[in-house]
Amino acid sequence: MSRLLIDGGHRLNGEIAVHGAKNAVLPLLAATLLADGESLLHNVPALSDVDGCLEILQQFGCRIRREGGTVAVSPNGADRPIISDALMRKMRSSIVFLGAMMARFGEAYLSYPGGCELGPRPIDLHLSALRQMGAEIIERRGQLRATLPNGRFRGCTVSLAFPSVGATENVLLAAVTAEGTTTLLNAAREPEIADLAAYLSACGADIRIDGGTVTVRGVPRLTAAEHTVMPDRIEAATYLAAAAVTEGRVTVTDLCPAHIATILPIFSEMGCQLKTSADSVTLEAPPRLKRIPYLRTMPYPGFPTDAAAPLLTAATLAKGTSVFVESIFECRYKYVGELIRMGAHVQTEGRVAVVEGVRSLSGAAVDCTDLRGGAALVVAALAAEGRTAIGKLEHLDRGYAALEDGLSALGARIRRVSES
Numbered sequence: 001m002s003r004l005l006i007d008g009g010h011r012l013n014g015e016i017a018v019h020g021a022k023n024a025v026l027p028l029l030a031a032t033l034l035a036d037g038e039s040l041l042h043n044v045p046a047l048s049d050v051d052g053c054l055e056i057l058q059q060f061g062c063r064i065r066r067e068g069g070t071v072a073v074s075p076n077g078a079d080r081p082i083i084s085d086a087l088m089r090k091m092r093s094s095i096v097f098l099g100a101m102m103a104r105f106g107e108a109y110l111s112y113p114g115g116c117e118l119g120p121r122p123i124d125l126h127l128s129a130l131r132q133m134g135a136e137i138i139e140r141r142g143q144l145r146a147t148l149p150n151g152r153f154r155g156c157t158v159s160l161a162f163p164s165v166g167a168t169e170n171v172l173l174a175a176v177t178a179e180g181t182t183t184l185l186n187a188a189r190e191p192e193i194a195d196l197a198a199y200l201s202a203c204g205a206d207i208r209i210d211g212g213t214v215t216v217r218g219v220p221r222l223t224a225a226e227h228t229v230m231p232d233r234i235e236a237a238t239y240l241a242a243a244a245v246t247e248g249r250v251t252v253t254d255l256c257p258a259h260i261a262t263i264l265p266i267f268s269e270m271g272c273q274l275k276t277s278a279d280s281v282t283l284e285a286p287p288r289l290k291r292i293p294y295l296r297t298m299p300y301p302g303f304p305t306d307a308a309a310p311l312l313t314a315a316t317l318a319k320g321t322s323v324f325v326e327s328i329f330e331c332r333y334k335y336v337g338e339l340i341r342m343g344a345h346v347q348t349e350g351r352v353a354v355v356e357g358v359r360s361l362s363g364a365a366v367d368c369t370d371l372r373g374g375a376a377l378v379v380a381a382l383a384a385e386g387r388t389a390i391g392k393l394e395h396l397d398r399g400y401a402a403l404e405d406g407l408s409a410l411g412a413r414i415r416r417v418s419e420s
Helices: 022-034 048-060 085-090 092-105 124-132 165-175 191-202 233-245 264-269 305-315 336-341 371-383 403-409
Strands: 002-007 013-017 039-042 063-067 070-074 107-111 136-140 143-147 157-159 181-185 206-210 213-217 226-228 249-253 273-276 280-284 321-325 345-349 352-356 365-367 387-391 413-418
Touching (some): 002 371, 022 039, 022 092, 022 191, 022 233, 085 092, 085 107, 092 107, 124 136, 124 165, 165 191, 191 206, 233 249, 233 305, 233 371, 264 273, 305 371, 336 345, 336 365, 371 387
Parallel strands (some): 013 249, 039 226, 157 181, 365 387
Antiparallel strands (some): 002 387, 039 070, 063 070, 107 143, 136 143, 181 213, 206 213, 321 352, 345 352
16 A cells, blocks of 8 residues: 655646656557557556556457557457456446457457446447447446457447547447448547547548547558557646646646647636747746636536546635536546545535635645546645645556656655555
8 A cells, every 4th residue: 555645835846748648548559459560659658547458458369568658569369359357347448448359359248347436427328339330239247248240340320429538439449440431420529539540540540530520431451550649638737736736837848738728728817827839838826826716627628527626626725716517427526525624615516516715725644536536635735734645546546657756856745655
């Protein structure tokens, strides 16, 4: 068991580069299953979710090589279309392997996925879309048995009831080697979707994206390619929030500012000074932050739900009352109880959180409740008076690579300790 010990009240200053995006690398690793030969992925972050994906690929029989931030995957010889229940339970995004497994093997055997408990996140959209494309899927006692009677998916028109990122990725992975043309309507528009399409196109896929409409003309086979994972926009937002609550001045590099175009205005609204370049953002915080009158999470290009928790933490120290509305997940506010232990004034009702800013937070013993909630606690601890001990780091390690090292380089007093 490990904990983060953070002595708060130290101003962050300096420059930090973001890692490759967690939400991009996982579907990219699933996509390597479709390409004959050895694909090279660069800028792969050292995350427990990445480790889980690589274990799944190895279960299939893929050959894996890993050196620093580069991962090589060869599916040649892979012949086991099964994901163990233990690996499925580790992360929700494991369901993205379903479309790729069926396209590669013609069948798939797996259970329902696990991951952070953020309320109901049914995979009905995934299953419905793949069934429309010719899959036969039997669900029994939490297990899924999926087959393709014709050996390949069939192109068709699929319309998503909600622009689900995971369902969009599964349809893309199924469609690239399907018979005929697949048209996906109301597709997710997140940058991670474009990153996946870029890799698949480099492998020989025929994909056209026009807003929320994705058209894929199936090809008989894909060949391996080399690809660099896009920067993590949520990690960038987390570092900016950490700078904001510590009255800091931090430059976040190796990112695409356009990917956080809906996040930056919120920091400006709170009184922060921002400067952007082609691949960096510099934030200089005021002595005290201003409130966020109203923030509502939305599918891209709206404000991302994954970035809301660090911003809500910043609002706990702002002057005035802020209002947050979560429109994606039902149970996003589990971490709020831990913030209250640190002295925050937050009231939640369903999907709404009302935050009354306080002058200061106090260090306390708290636990991560989920990935982004864990990041919120780290941000709070950096600003709090005294020492904060944060436990259940397995949540945090799913999505942030060496977070304590990056924050230490900016001047934070933070260290990880092992406890029996």
